[in-house]
Amino acid sequence: MSVYLDNQAAKPVDKRVIDEMMDYFNDKFANPASLHCDGDIATDILEKSRQKVADFINAPNREDIIFTSGATESNNLALIGGALRNKKKGNHIVISEIEHISILNIAKYLEREGFVISRVPVDRFGIIRLDKLERLIRDDTVMISIATASNEVGSLQPIEEISKIATEKGVLFHTDAVPSESVIPIDVQKTPIDMISLSSNDIYGPRGVGALYLKKGVRVNPIIIGGGQEKGFRSGSENIPGIVGFAKAAEIMKQEMPKEVQYLKGLRDKLIKNILEIIPKSYLNGHPEKRLPHNAHFRFDYIEGESLILTLKENNIAAATGSACSSKTLEPSHTLISMGLLHEEAHGSLLVSLGRTTKDSDINKLIEVLPESVKRLRKLSPLTPPDMLKELN
Numbered sequence: 001m002s003v004y005l006d007n008q009a010a011k012p013v014d015k016r017v018i019d020e021m022m023d024y025f026n027d028k029f030a031n032p033a034s035l036h037c038d039g040d041i042a043t044d045i046l047e048k049s050r051q052k053v054a055d056f057i058n059a060p061n062r063e064d065i066i067f068t069s070g071a072t073e074s075n076n077l078a079l080i081g082g083a084l085r086n087k088k089k090g091n092h093i094v095i096s097e098i099e100h101i102s103i104l105n106i107a108k109y110l111e112r113e114g115f116v117i118s119r120v121p122v123d124r125f126g127i128i129r130l131d132k133l134e135r136l137i138r139d140d141t142v143m144i145s146i147a148t149a150s151n152e153v154g155s156l157q158p159i160e161e162i163s164k165i166a167t168e169k170g171v172l173f174h175t176d177a178v179p180s181e182s183v184i185p186i187d188v189q190k191t192p193i194d195m196i197s198l199s200s201n202d203i204y205g206p207r208g209v210g211a212l213y214l215k216k217g218v219r220v221n222p223i224i225i226g227g228g229q230e231k232g233f234r235s236g237s238e239n240i241p242g243i244v245g246f247a248k249a250a251e252i253m254k255q256e257m258p259k260e261v262q263y264l265k266g267l268r269d270k271l272i273k274n275i276l277e278i279i280p281k282s283y284l285n286g287h288p289e290k291r292l293p294h295n296a297h298f299r300f301d302y303i304e305g306e307s308l309i310l311t312l313k314e315n316n317i318a319a320a321t322g323s324a325c326s327s328k329t330l331e332p333s334h335t336l337i338s339m340g341l342l343h344e345e346a347h348g349s350l351l352v353s354l355g356r357t358t359k360d361s362d363i364n365k366l367i368e369v370l371p372e373s374v375k376r377l378r379k380l381s382p383l384t385p386p387d388m389l390k391e392l393n
């Protein structure tokens with residue numbers, strides 16, 4: 001395995017989570033819909049798991065949790081289901097310019113279906129402009145959907161303020177909490193939020209399972225129709241082993257988050273300090289303080305992020321450029337462009353995301369390899385100015 005610094009794209013499943021899941025593949029495998037004793041056992045573990053996920057965000061009722069196949073589906077259920085359900089009230093939805101690709105593409109789909117979408121811009125740190133958000137809300141606005149943080153540059157969004165605005169204006173507030181769920185606690189009894197998308201893998205649970213928190217009384221239309229599981233909001237036989245794993249991951253995360261965050265911050269700060277000091281013309285994208293504790297997003301003048309990733313790959317280091325989930329595109333990141341960066345600036349980016357298994361030695365290795373890699377690429381780049389080239393040679 002390489003020095004793995006791409007934890008925002010995928011996280012390893014915690015061994016304690018795997019242990020918890022094992023029984024539910026071939027021993028306690030029954031369907032909760034069945035009326036026999038084995039079905040009762042499945043129902044029991046399903047509801048216990050729902051309670052653990054509810055506890056993770058301090059939801060008052062376990063029924064507020066709808067299990068899904070992951071955050072993409074949760075986002076679809078919140079936005080499409082919410083738009084359809086509230087069509088009579090209005091057809092306007094507000095998102096931000098820097099949402100995850102799943103939200104951006106759902107918004108495009110809704111536009112094709114006749115809904116109207118407004119996109120709030122961000123400032124140069126990647127934080128949404130609250131003044132603009134307020135001005136975008138209209139009489140026919142039914143929902144605001146803004147993620148808790150940028151999954152790219154790591155800037156934290158002012159969720160409490162957005163929640164206040166949504167409450168004052170009487171519109172639903174949905175947030176995709178995936179970027180921050182492993183590092184920032186959510187308490188829906190302190191911060192009123194109507195819908196929250198969660199993903200199991202982002203808290204070291206298995207992939208392919210997630211949840212939508214639906215505040216009591218909030219209604220959305222189902223988008224997967226069938227046997228009526230999950231109170232009719234999400235049909236299909238429940239993925240019991242996945243759900244058990246997700247719940248265990250949530251339980252561990254809740255207990256270990258405070259300690260883990262301190263550890264991650266230490267590593268991240270050491271990385272940022274060293275890189276910015278050692279590499280000339282290097283910058284940190286996103287907000288210097290209001291950022292995810294496990295995210296460092298750099299920009300280096302005169303080189304391309306894709307070449308940098310390949311150079312790191314040769315050194316057995318796994319990192320990302322642009323958005324962690326869809327890094328294979330060569331388009332400049334919509335987030336960096338929205339923050340006001342020029343196309344050539346947006347291309348020279350590197351996203352380093354840390355996690356529970358990241359070691360100090362991993363960070364040391366990156367600090368050792370990255371300056372050399374940047375130097376090598378700058379020597380080859382036609383964009384490097386002559387005076388810098390002279391110094392490099």
Ligand code: PMP
Binds near residue numbers: 102
């Ligand atoms: N939202 C955000 C912010 C993400 O980073 C991701 C990918 N981890 C998703 C949604 C999609 O999640 P999933 O792959 O669980 O559907």
